[in-house]
Amino acid sequence: MNTEKSMYEKELAGKRVLVTGGTGGGIGEAVVKRLAAAGAKVATTARRMPEEPGAADLFIPADISTPEGTTRLVDGILEHFGGIDILVNNVGGSSAPTGGVLAQSDEDWQFAFETNLFAAVRLDRGLLPAMLQQGSGVIVHITSIQRRLPGENTMAYSAAKAALANYSKGLATELAPKGIRVNTVAPGFTETKAAERLIHRMAERLGSDYDGARQNLMDSLGGIPIGRTARPEEVAELVAFLVSDRASYIIGAEHTIDGGIIRSV
Template sequence: MENSSHIIIDPKELNGKRVLVTGGTKGGMGEAIVKRLTKAGATVITTARTTPDELKESDLFIQADISTPDGTTKIAEYILERFGGLDILVNNVGGSSTPTGGVLVQTDADWQRTFDTNLFAAVRLDRGLLPPMLKQGYGVIIHVTSIQRRFPGENTMAYSSAKAALANYSKALATELAPKGIRVNSVAPGFTETKAAERLIERMARERGCDCSDARQALMDSLGGIPIGRTARPEEVAKLVAFLVSNRASYIVGAEHTIDGGIVRTI
């Protein structure tokens, strides 16, 4: 894979900015975003349901279940008390544990849990952390959606529906807040090879009796292929987020930015 380590990061671009990235641990996109924004000079707080073993700065981590009202309230209260507010909010948490088998095996609880994680977590955090942004007349909010919102399937209908709702909400919020100095955009990743994706590939390889490269290709083929010929790296998504939260993107508002290697072929 291409080595992007030669790209120079301005260590002062986000100097002094207070940032929250939800779900910023466990080798996923969130962790890559945390690292990228930290290198750009920001003070980056993150969240997770469990405290990571390698935690270095406890005041920059909040243990909370963001899919619950109590969890988002805990996060907002800590941010307001400890940091007085935020300049940048990256709503990264997402995912689904909905059972396979179609609509008849997916209960109300499955749907509610999926929407709590992928939609309401962002809505509640935005609502809890917006007042200081409005007062200071500046802020950036990023919602991480997914190309799955365009590819609803039998086993992803709840997740796809929740991400579609998040994209719709993000657009409406951007329109409301732009006149008040707050930019809202969304990022729609495709097949990104996070640690969780790596585990899925390894499990498929074991089940099929093949190697990981064949299992990875099978997953790519299930999406109709990836024109660029490979999966995304979390760091590539992080670079896009870093651009969107910076002043370099000062005129970008209410847009969903797809980063998928060409999977989505519609205009």
């Protein structure tokens, strides 16, 4: 195992990387740590400066659900890095109220698409010219299994992630002849810090303990065949593979990492 780890320890040495949403104990933070451990020079962003510096070499505070925030981030990356070799668009999420479709306003839908689709589109558009100039690059968009399993209160989020997957496929086809690879990663139920907070809230509401509330959530997905939730580090490992030269022939593919939740072919 140590030998295998050392093989890939510095495989991203010299690579300039941007991971969006790389703080807060989620998938993005795990990706930042994993790619930094592989020798990459990593930048990340979030709305607020984190309390701890983390593994990133550069942090640029920006709300990339807005055009202004995306511009700020792109300008900062070009100023400090001169461009990037790897872009991992991880920012996303849902803040829609409960109560089904009639409880969701235009603003809820707009926010879902600004955060989960347009942030990636604008960031790609801002950083692609430098990638095209150098004739190489890798882009990974983090989608979600919810694009195929929309929930009652996450329809806007699910629709936005479905749009992101569709956009990514078209982008991959356009950019492959120009030396740039695009793929997507669709995580299932991943036990991030945000998910832990959600489970605690559910436990309080249900009068249950943490394990019981977690199981309730797993059951709501139809169960997870492997019997547990994903760890952010497991998703990060998949991303690390996809951005490396080991995945040089993988283009335009969505990689589901969900413990077996999606049962359709």
